[in-house]
Amino acid sequence: MSPKQPDLSNTQELLMSVIEFRQLYGLEISDSIEKATKGKRKIPVGSLYPILKRLEARGFIKSEWGESTEAREGARRRYYSLTGTGRSVLAETRAIRDAVNAYSQPVGGI
Amino acid sequence: MATVVLLALSVIIVSVTTLALYRNHQTEERRKILQHLLRYNNLVIKDGEYQLSKLTRVQIEENIKQILYIKIENGEKSKVTRTGLKALTSFLKVRMLRLRNIFLSPDEREEWLGDLKEVQYRLRYIEKRSKWVIWLYTIDQHARFGWSKLDILVSNLVSKIIGG
Numbered sequence: 514m515s516p517k518q519p520d521l522s523n524t525q526e527l528l529m530s531v532i533e534f535r536q537l538y539g540l541e542i543s544d545s546i547e548k549a550t551k552g553k554r555k556i557p558v559g560s561l562y563p564i565l566k567r568l569e570a571r572g573f574i575k576s577e578w579g580e581s582t583e584a585r586e587g588a589r590r591r592y593y594s595l596t597g598t599g600r601s602v603l604a605e606t607r608a609i610r611d612a613v614n615a616y617s618q619p620v621g622g623i
Numbered sequence: 624m625a626t627v628v629l630l631a632l633s634v635i636i637v638s639v640t641t642l643a644l645y646r647n648h649q650t651e652e653r654r655k656i657l658q659h660l661l662r663y664n665n666l667v668i669k670d671g672e673y674q675l676s677k678l679t680r681v682q683i684e685e686n687i688k689q690i691l692y693i694k695i696e697n698g699e700k701s702k703v704t705r706t707g708l709k710a711l712t713s714f715l716k717v718r719m720l721r722l723r724n725i726f727l728s729p730d731e732r733e734e735w736l737g738d739l740k741e742v743q744y745r746l747r748y749i750e751k752r753s754k755w756v757i758w759l760y761t762i763d764q765h766a767r768f769g770w771s772k773l774d775i776l777v778s779n780l781v782s783k784i785i786g787g
Binding site for chain 2: 538539540557558559560562563564567581582584585586588589590591
Protein backbone atom coordinates (compact mmCIF):
# COMPACT_ATOMS: atom_id res chain seq x y z
CA MET A 514 0.00 0.00 0.00
CA SER A 515 1.39 3.35 -0.99
CA PRO A 516 1.81 5.90 1.80
CA LYS A 517 0.49 8.48 -0.72
CA GLN A 518 -2.96 6.93 -0.26
CA PRO A 519 -3.70 7.31 3.42
CA ASP A 520 -6.60 5.26 4.66
CA LEU A 521 -6.38 5.94 8.35
CA SER A 522 -9.31 5.02 10.52
CA ASN A 523 -10.56 7.55 13.06
CA THR A 524 -8.85 5.66 15.86
CA GLN A 525 -5.56 5.51 13.95
CA GLU A 526 -5.76 9.23 13.24
CA LEU A 527 -6.40 9.94 16.93
CA LEU A 528 -3.45 7.81 17.95
CA MET A 529 -1.13 9.46 15.47
CA SER A 530 -2.31 12.95 16.43
CA VAL A 531 -1.52 12.32 20.09
CA ILE A 532 2.08 11.37 19.31
CA GLU A 533 2.59 14.02 16.66
CA PHE A 534 4.80 16.23 18.81
CA ARG A 535 5.60 13.97 21.77
CA GLN A 536 7.02 10.54 22.41
CA LEU A 537 4.49 8.61 24.49
CA TYR A 538 4.17 5.04 25.72
CA GLY A 539 1.03 2.91 25.36
CA LEU A 540 -0.70 3.84 28.58
CA GLU A 541 0.06 7.55 28.11
CA ILE A 542 -1.41 7.42 24.61
CA SER A 543 -4.60 5.86 25.94
CA ASP A 544 -4.80 8.38 28.81
CA SER A 545 -4.05 11.37 26.55
CA ILE A 546 -6.88 10.46 24.16
CA GLU A 547 -9.29 10.09 27.06
CA LYS A 548 -8.21 13.43 28.58
CA ALA A 549 -8.20 15.31 25.27
CA THR A 550 -11.70 14.12 24.38
CA LYS A 551 -12.92 14.59 27.97
CA GLY A 552 -13.73 10.91 28.23
CA LYS A 553 -15.76 10.75 25.01
CA ARG A 554 -13.22 8.48 23.35
CA LYS A 555 -11.39 5.70 25.14
CA ILE A 556 -8.97 3.22 23.67
CA PRO A 557 -8.50 0.42 26.18
CA VAL A 558 -4.94 -0.81 26.65
CA GLY A 559 -6.02 -4.23 25.35
CA SER A 560 -7.04 -2.81 21.95
CA LEU A 561 -4.26 -0.27 21.68
CA TYR A 562 -1.22 -2.43 20.92
CA PRO A 563 -2.52 -4.26 17.87
CA ILE A 564 -3.35 -0.85 16.32
CA LEU A 565 0.10 0.50 17.20
CA LYS A 566 1.74 -2.60 15.74
CA ARG A 567 -0.20 -2.20 12.51
CA LEU A 568 0.80 1.47 12.22
CA GLU A 569 4.41 0.57 12.92
CA ALA A 570 4.34 -2.19 10.30
CA ARG A 571 3.09 0.37 7.77
CA GLY A 572 5.98 2.66 8.66
CA PHE A 573 3.79 5.47 10.04
CA ILE A 574 5.17 5.32 13.58
CA LYS A 575 8.36 4.10 15.22
CA SER A 576 9.08 2.88 18.72
CA GLU A 577 11.93 2.44 21.17
CA TRP A 578 12.32 0.94 24.63
CA GLY A 579 12.41 3.26 27.62
CA GLU A 580 12.72 2.90 31.37
CA SER A 581 11.08 0.43 33.75
CA THR A 582 9.36 1.27 37.02
CA GLU A 583 8.49 -0.57 40.21
CA ALA A 584 4.78 -0.48 39.38
CA ARG A 585 5.53 -2.32 36.13
CA GLU A 586 7.45 -5.01 37.99
CA GLY A 587 10.56 -4.47 35.89
CA ALA A 588 8.89 -4.30 32.47
CA ARG A 589 10.15 -1.47 30.29
CA ARG A 590 7.98 1.16 28.64
CA ARG A 591 7.88 1.35 24.86
CA TYR A 592 7.74 4.88 23.48
CA TYR A 593 6.10 5.72 20.17
CA SER A 594 6.60 8.68 17.83
CA LEU A 595 5.64 9.61 14.27
CA THR A 596 7.91 8.90 11.33
CA GLY A 597 8.30 11.30 8.40
CA THR A 598 5.89 9.13 6.38
CA GLY A 599 3.44 9.09 9.28
CA ARG A 600 3.58 12.88 9.52
CA SER A 601 2.77 13.37 5.85
CA VAL A 602 0.03 10.70 5.91
CA LEU A 603 -1.55 12.42 8.89
CA ALA A 604 -1.39 15.82 7.18
CA GLU A 605 -2.93 14.36 4.03
CA THR A 606 -5.73 12.64 5.99
CA ARG A 607 -6.55 15.93 7.70
CA ALA A 608 -6.45 17.81 4.41
CA ILE A 609 -8.89 15.33 2.83
CA ARG A 610 -11.23 15.58 5.81
CA ASP A 611 -11.09 19.40 5.76
CA ALA A 612 -11.74 19.47 2.01
CA VAL A 613 -14.79 17.21 2.41
CA ASN A 614 -16.06 19.31 5.32
CA ALA A 615 -15.65 22.52 3.32
CA TYR A 616 -17.42 20.94 0.33
CA SER A 617 -20.38 19.81 2.38
CA GLN A 618 -21.02 23.22 4.00
CA PRO A 619 -24.55 24.60 3.46
CA VAL A 620 -24.66 27.05 0.55
CA GLY A 621 -26.79 30.22 0.47
CA GLY A 622 -28.65 29.45 3.69
CA ILE A 623 -30.74 26.63 2.19
CA MET B 624 33.79 -32.03 -2.43
CA ALA B 625 34.99 -28.92 -0.57
CA THR B 626 31.70 -27.19 -1.37
CA VAL B 627 29.72 -30.10 0.08
CA VAL B 628 31.82 -30.07 3.26
CA LEU B 629 31.42 -26.30 3.57
CA LEU B 630 27.68 -26.59 3.01
CA ALA B 631 27.38 -29.35 5.62
CA LEU B 632 29.42 -27.27 8.09
CA SER B 633 27.19 -24.23 7.49
CA VAL B 634 24.06 -26.32 8.07
CA ILE B 635 25.53 -27.68 11.33
CA ILE B 636 26.57 -24.20 12.53
CA VAL B 637 23.14 -22.71 11.71
CA SER B 638 21.34 -25.62 13.42
CA VAL B 639 23.48 -25.41 16.55
CA THR B 640 23.05 -21.62 16.75
CA THR B 641 19.28 -21.88 16.27
CA LEU B 642 19.05 -24.58 18.91
CA ALA B 643 21.17 -22.53 21.33
CA LEU B 644 19.01 -19.44 20.76
CA TYR B 645 15.84 -21.48 21.23
CA ARG B 646 17.15 -23.00 24.44
CA ASN B 647 18.18 -19.58 25.70
CA HIS B 648 14.68 -18.25 24.95
CA GLN B 649 13.15 -21.22 26.75
CA THR B 650 15.38 -20.63 29.78
CA GLU B 651 14.25 -17.03 29.94
CA GLU B 652 10.59 -18.13 29.71
CA ARG B 653 11.16 -20.71 32.43
CA ARG B 654 12.82 -18.10 34.66
CA LYS B 655 9.83 -15.76 34.36
CA ILE B 656 7.31 -18.53 35.07
CA LEU B 657 9.36 -19.65 38.08
CA GLN B 658 9.47 -16.09 39.41
CA HIS B 659 5.69 -15.90 39.17
CA LEU B 660 5.17 -19.27 40.83
CA LEU B 661 7.54 -18.39 43.65
CA ARG B 662 5.81 -15.07 44.19
CA TYR B 663 2.47 -16.76 44.69
CA ASN B 664 3.97 -19.52 46.86
CA ASN B 665 3.06 -22.25 44.42
CA LEU B 666 6.67 -23.39 44.36
CA VAL B 667 9.29 -24.10 46.97
CA ILE B 668 12.99 -24.73 46.61
CA LYS B 669 13.89 -28.11 48.06
CA ASP B 670 17.38 -29.61 47.78
CA GLY B 671 18.20 -26.93 45.25
CA GLU B 672 15.26 -27.98 43.04
CA TYR B 673 12.00 -26.18 42.38
CA GLN B 674 9.02 -28.19 43.57
CA LEU B 675 5.30 -27.64 43.75
CA SER B 676 4.67 -26.64 47.35
CA LYS B 677 3.03 -29.31 49.47
CA LEU B 678 0.36 -26.89 50.52
CA THR B 679 -0.53 -26.04 46.95
CA ARG B 680 -0.53 -29.70 45.92
CA VAL B 681 -2.80 -30.64 48.83
CA GLN B 682 -5.06 -27.68 48.11
CA ILE B 683 -5.35 -28.57 44.44
CA GLU B 684 -6.08 -32.23 45.20
CA GLU B 685 -8.60 -31.26 47.84
CA ASN B 686 -10.23 -28.80 45.51
CA ILE B 687 -10.47 -31.31 42.69
CA LYS B 688 -12.02 -33.84 45.08
CA GLN B 689 -14.55 -31.26 46.18
CA ILE B 690 -15.40 -30.24 42.64
CA LEU B 691 -15.89 -33.90 41.74
CA TYR B 692 -18.03 -34.33 44.84
CA ILE B 693 -20.20 -31.37 43.88
CA LYS B 694 -20.55 -32.73 40.36
CA ILE B 695 -21.64 -36.13 41.63
CA GLU B 696 -23.82 -34.85 44.42
CA ASN B 697 -25.68 -32.31 42.32
CA GLY B 698 -28.09 -30.30 44.42
CA GLU B 699 -25.91 -30.48 47.54
CA LYS B 700 -24.66 -27.28 49.12
CA SER B 701 -21.36 -25.92 47.78
CA LYS B 702 -18.41 -27.53 49.50
CA VAL B 703 -15.69 -25.49 47.87
CA THR B 704 -13.60 -24.03 50.65
CA ARG B 705 -11.91 -20.68 50.47
CA THR B 706 -8.44 -22.24 50.39
CA GLY B 707 -9.53 -24.77 47.80
CA LEU B 708 -10.88 -22.03 45.58
CA LYS B 709 -7.73 -20.01 46.07
CA ALA B 710 -5.61 -23.01 45.09
CA LEU B 711 -7.69 -23.64 42.01
CA THR B 712 -7.42 -19.97 41.04
CA SER B 713 -3.65 -19.99 41.28
CA PHE B 714 -3.52 -23.35 39.51
CA LEU B 715 -5.61 -21.94 36.64
CA LYS B 716 -3.56 -18.75 36.69
CA VAL B 717 -0.40 -20.72 35.94
CA ARG B 718 -2.14 -22.60 33.13
CA MET B 719 -3.45 -19.31 31.73
CA LEU B 720 0.02 -17.79 31.91
CA ARG B 721 1.41 -20.64 29.87
CA LEU B 722 -1.40 -20.35 27.35
CA ARG B 723 -0.93 -16.59 27.10
CA ASN B 724 2.80 -16.96 26.58
CA ILE B 725 2.18 -19.07 23.49
CA PHE B 726 0.31 -16.19 21.81
CA LEU B 727 2.51 -13.30 22.91
CA SER B 728 6.02 -12.50 21.80
CA PRO B 729 8.43 -11.51 24.63
CA ASP B 730 8.34 -7.87 23.43
CA GLU B 731 4.55 -7.77 23.38
CA ARG B 732 4.43 -9.36 26.80
CA GLU B 733 6.85 -6.87 28.32
CA GLU B 734 5.12 -3.85 26.82
CA TRP B 735 1.48 -4.81 27.20
CA LEU B 736 1.72 -6.57 30.56
CA GLY B 737 3.92 -3.74 31.89
CA ASP B 738 1.21 -1.22 31.03
CA LEU B 739 -1.46 -3.53 32.43
CA LYS B 740 0.46 -3.83 35.70
CA GLU B 741 0.85 -0.06 35.84
CA VAL B 742 -2.93 0.36 35.55
CA GLN B 743 -3.50 -2.35 38.14
CA TYR B 744 -1.07 -0.56 40.48
CA ARG B 745 -2.90 2.73 39.93
CA LEU B 746 -6.31 1.13 40.57
CA ARG B 747 -5.10 -0.71 43.66
CA TYR B 748 -2.95 1.86 45.45
CA ILE B 749 -3.95 5.28 44.11
CA GLU B 750 -7.64 4.91 43.33
CA LYS B 751 -8.09 2.28 46.09
CA ARG B 752 -10.44 0.21 43.95
CA SER B 753 -11.63 -3.19 45.07
CA LYS B 754 -10.01 -6.46 44.01
CA TRP B 755 -13.16 -7.29 42.11
CA VAL B 756 -12.85 -4.15 39.94
CA ILE B 757 -9.18 -4.89 39.23
CA TRP B 758 -9.99 -8.47 38.34
CA LEU B 759 -12.79 -7.40 35.98
CA TYR B 760 -10.50 -4.83 34.35
CA THR B 761 -7.79 -7.46 33.83
CA ILE B 762 -10.21 -9.95 32.27
CA ASP B 763 -11.65 -7.23 30.03
CA GLN B 764 -8.20 -6.20 28.78
CA HIS B 765 -7.20 -9.80 28.11
CA ALA B 766 -10.41 -10.36 26.15
CA ARG B 767 -9.90 -7.18 24.12
CA PHE B 768 -6.28 -8.00 23.38
CA GLY B 769 -7.15 -11.58 22.42
CA TRP B 770 -9.96 -10.39 20.18
CA SER B 771 -7.70 -7.84 18.43
CA LYS B 772 -5.06 -10.52 17.84
CA LEU B 773 -7.69 -12.87 16.44
CA ASP B 774 -9.03 -10.10 14.23
CA ILE B 775 -5.54 -9.45 12.81
CA LEU B 776 -4.97 -13.16 12.27
CA VAL B 777 -8.25 -13.58 10.38
CA SER B 778 -7.78 -10.45 8.25
CA ASN B 779 -4.24 -11.54 7.35
CA LEU B 780 -5.55 -14.96 6.41
CA VAL B 781 -8.39 -13.52 4.33
CA SER B 782 -6.08 -11.08 2.52
CA LYS B 783 -3.67 -13.95 1.77
CA ILE B 784 -6.50 -16.09 0.39
CA ILE B 785 -7.84 -13.22 -1.72
CA GLY B 786 -4.36 -12.25 -2.86
CA GLY B 787 -3.70 -15.86 -3.85
